[in-house]
Amino acid sequence: MNSNSLKSRLAFVLLGLTFALSGCGSTRPAPASAKSASPPPASSRHARLPLSSCKIEGLEGEALCGSYPVWENRDTRTGRKISLKVVVLPATEANVAPDPVFFFAGGPGDGSASHAADTGREYADLRRHRDLVMVDQRGTGGSNLLQCPVPGSEQDLQGYFEPMLQPEAVRKCREELEKKADLKLYTTSIAMDDIDEVRAWLGYDKINLEGGSYGTRAAQVYMRRHPEHVRSAALFGVAGMTQYLPLYHAPAGKRSLDLVVAACLADTACQKAFPNLASELAEVVARLGREPANARISLEKGKPEVAIRIERGVFAEELRFMLYQPGLTPLVPLVIHQAYQGDWRPFVRLSLVWEPLLRGILAIGMHLSVTCAEDVPYFDRVNVQEILAGTYLGDYRSKQQIEACREWVRGEIPADFHQPVSVRVPTLLVSGNFDPVTPPQWAEEAARHLPLSLQVLVPEGGHSLGGLTNPECIENLEQKFFEQGSVDGLDTSCVKTMKRRPFATDPAAIDEVLAALGG
Numbered sequence: 367m368n369s370n371s372l373k374s375r376l377a378f379v380l381l382g383l384t385f386a387l388s389g390c391g392s393t394r395p396a397p398a399s400a401k402s403a404s405p406p407p408a409s410s411r412h413a414r415l416p417l418s419s420c421k422i423e424g425l426e427g428e429a430l431c432g433s434y435p436v437w438e439n440r441d442t443r444t445g446r447k448i449s450l451k452v453v454v455l456p457a458t459e460a461n462v463a464p465d466p467v468f469f470f471a472g473g474p475g476d477g478s479a480s481h482a483a484d485t486g487r488e489y490a491d492l493r494r495h496r497d498l499v500m501v502d503q504r505g506t507g508g509s510n511l512l513q514c515p516v517p518g519s520e521q522d523l524q525g526y527f528e529p530m531l532q533p534e535a536v537r538k539c540r541e542e543l544e545k546k547a548d549l550k551l552y553t554t555s556i557a558m559d560d561i562d563e564v565r566a567w568l569g570y571d572k573i574n575l576e577g578g579s580y581g582t583r584a585a586q587v588y589m590r591r592h593p594e595h596v597r598s599a600a601l602f603g604v605a606g607m608t609q610y611l612p613l614y615h616a617p618a619g620k621r622s623l624d625l626v627v628a629a630c631l632a633d634t635a636c637q638k639a640f641p642n643l644a645s646e647l648a649e650v651v652a653r654l655g656r657e658p659a660n661a662r663i664s665l666e667k668g669k670p671e672v673a674i675r676i677e678r679g680v681f682a683e684e685l686r687f688m689l690y691q692p693g694l695t696p697l698v699p700l701v702i703h704q705a706y707q708g709d710w711r712p713f714v715r716l717s718l719v720w721e722p723l724l725r726g727i728l729a730i731g732m733h734l735s736v737t738c739a740e741d742v743p744y745f746d747r748v749n750v751q752e753i754l755a756g757t758y759l760g761d762y763r764s765k766q767q768i769e770a771c772r773e774w775v776r777g778e779i780p781a782d783f784h785q786p787v788s789v790r791v792p793t794l795l796v797s798g799n800f801d802p803v804t805p806p807q808w809a810e811e812a813a814r815h816l817p818l819s820l821q822v823l824v825p826e827g828g829h830s831l832g833g834l835t836n837p838e839c840i841e842n843l844e845q846k847f848f849e850q851g852s853v854d855g856l857d858t859s860c861v862k863t864m865k866r867r868p869f870a871t872d873p874a875a876i877d878e879v880l881a882a883l884g885g
Contacts, residue, residue, distance in 0.1 A: 693833025
């Protein structure tokens with residue numbers, strides 16, 4: 367897997383092309399066709415913004431870039447200051463609305479400014495009359511990045527099939543990062559106060575919010591803490607305020623995988639090809655529970671094969687990742703069937719698309735500062751055994767997180783942090799029915815406390831909507847929502863036309879996907 371191959375895979379993920387995976391968060395589909403704009407010089411049209419003209423690689427036209435220093439300790443306002451990376455993509459037409467769109471990235475651990483080029487291309491229509499604003503949240507991207515080494519590399523492919531969070535490595539990373547950061551101060555609430563300070567610095571009063579996955583948690587926290595500055599919010603793949611990460615990954619993954627199996631068995635071609643898919647899945651999981659599977663694979667022609675060991679937790683986790691994106695969902699029955707027959711190569715090859723990206727994009731230190739303060743300490747509020755019972759993933763992820771947090775530090779969060787957000791802000795909530803991480807139940811819960819909201823369920827959507835037919839449906843819906851700043855009168859009927867590709871029954875389909883990825 368050379369660097370060019372990885373780069374093409376990253377573009378594939380972030381832009382949602384053909385079978386895209388979606389960039390660790392946003393469930394919005396990629397545009398049906400590339401759109402370019404040639405705006406007047408931003409420096410002349412947005413001279414009031416305290417930023418400098420810059421070029422973003424991969425994006426036509428001028429952008430505005432800069433950094434804004436904030437106190438790391440916002441309460442005492444003493445000690446260390448950290449710089450937040452800020453990118454503004456100015457509106458491309460003359461009639462500019464005063465309320466920009468601020469983007470909140472997923473993870474936790476990704477930074478929105480790091481994806482400015484992709485955002486600019488994907489939201490070209492939205493940008494016509496509104497500035498697009500991206501700020502790398504503290505601890506991510508260009509904002510005092512809190513990164514930790516994780517297993518996995520071109521020289522260590524097995525590392526991608528090992529736990530990402532290993533206690534000894536986490537402890538060493540904490541000790542190293544503590545030289546440049548107070549790790550207790552990188553929680554969501556503190557970060558959202560940073561964002562509001564940047565908003566004021568840029569001279570905006572009301573803003574619109576756009577977030578996916580963890581970015582929806584961040585957006586909800588911003589809405590609660592600064593409602594007077596929020597005009598509207600569009601949330602994709604909605605995370606619940608009591609959805610303690612990553613505890614609920616296991617039941618969400620099982621729900622999604624069971625839906626895929628049921629959909630396959632209800633499909634004539636898929637049912638004919640894999641009539642025993644449910645029992646094959648159960649048997650593969652049972653085998654892995656007894657002993658790991660072994661595979662040998664070569665990623666490049668002429669290169670020696672590498673041995674890969676696959677345990678049950680890894681199998682369940684990687685299948686769950688494949689279900690993030692509807693473009694890959696049609697391959698899952700085939701992957702299960704091949705594994706049942708003892709051929710693990712399709713599983714390994716697709717896993718090696720996702721894992722390098724995930725481990726490269728997320729700032730693991732920031733991820734731990736968030737989850738070790740906001741999630742893991744609250745597992746005892748729920749019946750963990752009941753939540754994990756009967757799932758394919760079991761405690762594989764939650765146990766890792768618990769052990770990692772024993773080596774980390776715990777920041778403080780507001781007493782009402784896990785309470786539902788209840789504000790009178792027009793909010794569009796979009797979920798995919800097959801989502802294996804933020805299923806529709808969390809959007810339903812959020813909607814009950816947001817009186818000006820509208821929940822939209824995409825029947826065949828995943829955590830991403832990329833790879834579905836008629837992507838313009840959600841693009842146009844969001845565009846209309848931001849234009850009017852209200853959910854009133856929005857026509858959502860087109861979501862029924864958003865369909866995934868047919869299930870794959872020929873192993874050659876795996877090669878087609880990998881060829882599209884340059885792998």
